[in-house]
Amino acid sequence: MLSYNLKLALQNFKRAPSLYFLVLLTLSIGVGLLCANLALVSSMTGDPIPEKSDKLFHVSMNTWPNDQPNAEPFHILRYREAMKITESDIPSNSAVFYASGVYARDAQSDSLKRFDSSVRATTSGFFALTKAPFAYGNGFAKNSGMEVVIGDQLNQKIFSGENSVGKTLELDGELLTITGVLKPWSLRPLFYHATEGRAFNLTDDVYVPLETAIDLGWSIHARSSSTVSYKGVEFTRDRDVFYLQAWVELEDKTKQQAFQNYLDNYSQTLKDAGEHPLDINNQLRDVNAWLLEQNIVDQKVLAFTLASVLFLCVCVFNASSLLLSRFHSAKFEVGLRRAIGASNKNILNQGLTESVLLGFVAGVVSLFLSWLFLKLSVTFLPDLANIAVLDPKLLLLGMLLALITSVSSALYPLYRANRYTISAELK
């Protein structure tokens, strides 16, 4: 019976192509627009590292040296606190870093073309903590040394994607040897640097040992605060300059509590030494709690998503109205089929088969429209570039939405069709 119902559905499409095209377009635009918005929301609210997001903790401390009532813990730390964190053996991994930027070129190349590259000056634990995927080589073992890991994009630009491990990069005039090349790596949101509106930036081009970057004086390209003046980053190690973010990986609640105590004890020692006038308030937030805290979801996108849900409802009503007229004009055939032995269930199944088929086609069209809407969004709002992505989960959701809306829009017309008096249309 399914093949017969499919055949009837195709015959019906051929009978009223304009009407079905309108239904298809109506549903596709509604679903497509909603999917495009859901893609943005999904990127904004997604868990970037689900396998261990509950074990990675951002460290905030309120070690500000001046007396500031109601001061909240700071998300950036001084070098001394950062080092205290890396010294602890409680976390299975820890990473302390700051963002910088350099111009990069192949030191062996005749070309003088340099590429503007984002830099993560970090301790070596960063790669294990973030599960950075390596295509070639591996991370640097020490927090100092003229070594570097580069991202896929930079490797593509400079070395055409080849294995560049062992080659030398010239970064702002300094020569560093490549120890590892990452695979294409996207984190949505970029949890390890979700502050300062960077939650949807791409992962970095260059990863360099923290001490090396400080020694080379690579400037801080992120928020920093200080109570003293300083000439450059190389003078920050023993000063009250706050610029380093810290993440730790804690395997369980016990480790979490132990590390909390470790931070609080450290703060107490500062207090005892008269360097900590504020209340002790150190906070550990896991990835999702940290992202929530940062309010990274754009409220305008949420509002627009709600509007697209309402728009989809209007589309379903319109499609339903069109299908009602179609079923109304098919009263004769419904009556005839009922007269010769089709049950209400048969007619319902026939209508549902038609809706599901229509839903499949609408799904494909709506996913294309979603892609188009996202492309247009990026054209007008370039900031969305890294989050305007249709992942497989959303493709599936889009298809499902199209099926649901298609069946929903046919329900009332089908109900009406089954209420027709059989004999009324047959003479």
Add this chain to the structure above:
Amino acid sequence: MNNVSRIYRNDTIQTHALRDFSLEVNAGEFVAVTGPSGSGKSTFLNVAGLLDNFDEGEYTLDGVSVHGLEDDDLSRLRNEKIGFIFQSYNLIPDYSIFDNVEMPLRYRGFNAVDRKRRVIQALEKVGLASRTNYLPSQLSGGQQQRVAIARALAGEPKILLADEPTGNLDSLMARQVMELLHNLNQEGTTIIMVTHDPDQAREVNRNIQIIDGQISDFKIYAPLQSLESDSADAVKNKEEVDA
């Protein structure tokens, strides 16, 4: 049917389309149903064909009491036991003759081989086996009605219900269709036919007249055999009186 009533109601009025209607049709009969417009002929045919409900009474079709049956059961009964022939043929215009005749078989669950065999057999019976791929619009009115008869026959029903089957045909084509129905009846098919044509009513072995939703005893269209026998009796009686 035994004391069947069908009442149509709206806000202000109720109409008794059938009232205490009783009729028994035996297997193999050819019954003509006549009566003026609005008398209840179509309602009778719709109730008999399970296309409409009835409010009171009993209706037994081939041993099955239909009162209170669910939609699925009614549909199955329609499909298995009843064949409909309509005045306007009611063929689907963009389906081939084959597809039109095959329609009821699709809902019976026959496989493709059985469906094909039954469609061809039914079309052979009405003399249109060579036109399986034609569209209805490529056939004359009489041929279209024969296709409709083939569709009704394909499922080998117990009874054919025909609602003015020649109403849209010229006299020649009407004649051909009537001959076909008579042949089917002679082969054992039970037929109930609503007609306005007194000649057609007279051709069949039983006719009933419905007036105001009830069977009337007043016979306008007595069967020819009955008329002939009545007139022979009258002549005989007259001769006896004269003697």
